[in-house]
Amino acid sequence: MAEVINRKEQIIEVACILFREKGYAGASMRDIAGYIGIEPASLYSHYKSKEHILQTICFGMAEDFFEAQKAVDIQTLLPHQKLEKAIEAHIRVIVDNADASAVFFHDWRYLNEPSLSTFKALRKKYESIFAEILKEGIETGVFRNMDQAFTLQTIFSSVNWLYDWQKAAMLIKPEQLSKNFCHLLFSGIKKHF
Amino acid sequence: MAEVINRKEQIIEVACILFREKGYAGASMRDIAGYIGIEPASLYSHYKSKEHILQTICFGMAEDFFEAQKAVDIQTLLPHQKLEKAIEAHIRVIVDNADASAVFFHDWRYLNEPSLSTFKALRKKYESIFAEILKEGIETGVFRNMDQAFTLQTIFSSVNWLYDWQKAAMLIKPEQLSKNFCHLLFSGIKKHF
DNA sequence: CCTACCGATCGGTAGG
């Protein structure tokens, strides 16, 4: 375990682990404090509520995802190359933040308004990055015609599980994960003659 | 709302809705009782504990999934046809039981031992049905060589989200959902020249 | 299926 340089960050790290393990409602402020080794009341000098901790995790992850896509967007690549880069960047964020990802994907629904609406809007905006690439690919004839909403959801739902079996002793590197996934997404599993 | 023929079943239905909405830890026995219109204590004459309700939901869904695969297994089809049938059957169970599916996929981890281990074993056994079809497809040259564990996880993770956007006004029929998904899985999104 | 109730635990505050 690394030195405790910043207690605020340590609280977030521990909260990610415990929210992931027990869910947001199932993990208590006492659990978090106990794991760190301080009194429960002490948490409130760093975060004003339990939900504030959840907000920090969820919006912090959202920021990471957007940040990771910045490098992709600028490049002038073909749609399928662009999609591969975007997926690789997305996967890297998940794999590098497995615990936070689990919270991000499962526990965002415990946010209260107005955070909840803000979060949903951010997610939609993020998904639209990928939607645009798909659309461009179809228009330029690189991708076949398809139900774009369906494909978009399928991409995210399959890739967003990676935080889970990364844990299950799958020690494939992000680049390889991305390669495997894009091969599947681009060409499918059938042999083509 | 249908007539209340069986209170035991009604409790399960309501629990599915509330566990899905608030999570297992977040939905209380009082919530369930209030939704039905009885006193909280009355629930305990039907189920001996909150976890007993969760067990009923999780193992009931497991049974539905296995039942749905029975019709598939018997048939002597080619691997890709068999996989398509298996996926369609799987999707149908999810779409027909959207609330219970949400609980099945998210809240099983709140099961205590020994139910937890039993559940995990059942899931593994169920996944092996699909693993076998994949393996057979590769051996007979219908499917290309691939990381089977990776593909298996990707299939389940993408298909298991269907309960979620079925809700989001997507009114595609299960057969069409299955067709869309298998097209994607078999051939990918790239145009093949 | 209800009334009445239990001990445990929850998120959070006051004050230092």
Added chain:
DNA sequence: CCTACCGATCGGTAGG
């Protein structure tokens, strides 16, 4: 960051 504590709510039981 701690001690001391609050009212609210939790899963569950006794007894009818």
